[in-house]
Amino acid sequence: MSKEIIPAGQSISIAVLFITGASLFLGTSSQSGNSSWIAQCLAILLALPLMLVYARLHVLFPGKDLYDMLIEVFGSILGRMLCCLYIWYALHLGALVLRNFGEFSKTVALTATPMLAPMLMIGLLCMWVVHAGIEVLGRSAKFLLLFSLIVIVILQLLSVPKFEYHHLKPLLHTRFNLILADTAGSFTFPFAEIVVFLGAFSAIPAKGSAKRVLVSSTLIAGGIIIMITLRNLLMLGPDILSSLYFPSYVAVSRINIGDFVTRIEGSAAIVFVTALFVKVSLCLYVTCNGVAKVFKLGSYRSVVLQMGLIMIYLSDFIYSNIMEMEEFAYHIYKVYALPFEVVIPVVLWLTAELLARRRNSRHKALPEQQPEGS
């Protein structure tokens, strides 16, 4: 089977939709009230160095993904154990995002339909695209990003008459530790979640610039998230914003242009679904790729159907209710995800740098020794 390659433009599209994915539904952590957008800016600034670390891993291991890197650096046993952790993380993240969609449809759109039905439909679509290959996902993401951006910009413009700028004042009124808590929350969910994309690094061309892909996608996705946070804040105010499960949906439902353009929240829901589709698909791809690497399978496609079904079932029983989901997403996830997003990749990077330097010094020493030996 030929090696799958996704060009930089498609990689950026996947990464942007991946980062914005669940944040379009749930918004982001907003304990800091009207200063939440400042927390977002700080989270982007914190995420940028991490993106450089991830990009450096691609330079050190060209053409290899996270699982190859872990096995090469930490050896067969420890490397495979860490691979299993990342398989779990990708599977769990995919299930969490699917559950977000399930709760959204159960609470807002399809209230009488069992939650499993919409999750199963999206899940089957994700299995199909992952089975078709990451190139198909890349091409879909490029089109879907364009579509999503157009819808987001139109919704943003239509929201302007409803903006109440006094909601932004007083600026930095809340305690700084709450802003820092929001920064940590936004850093882990959604910006640093892009660590999952490392599992698909083998699809980026060996000479392709992972730095460009990761940094630009973080900035674009960060811009979109800040824009949406500000829109929600200006339309709803900090008090209402913090009390809602799906603030974007409520904010968009308030758009009313001359009693003619009303109830357009359905359009916003389309954007949620497109972003969610890309996020779950990438999680499923990375999970299957990990299983294929750990068990030395011929192709990751052999396990797509089964892993996809397990992901859907996991999303059904992972939480007992929407409050548990909210609690996990905003308070628990930032600690739970930190080892996967920061600790292990940084340790991997430092170890890989040491190994690369040792290898370089050996290469330099060899030509000096050869003339003496001859």
Next chain:
Amino acid sequence: MVIYVVFIYALIAVIDPYGLRKKGMKRDFMVCCALYLISFALAFALSMHWEIPSPSPLFVDWVKKLY
């Protein structure tokens, strides 16, 4: 619902693990079979409305112990 699940999984068994065996991918077949059993067990439990323990409370406990 349980009958639907059993029938659908019988069909999946023909398409997925058996397809791999016919292609001669022995290792892929073995892993796929193991995942198939897990997947079927979960689907069966969900269709019977049995309570499956969620891993989330475990993570919540760990994180709360840290803080």
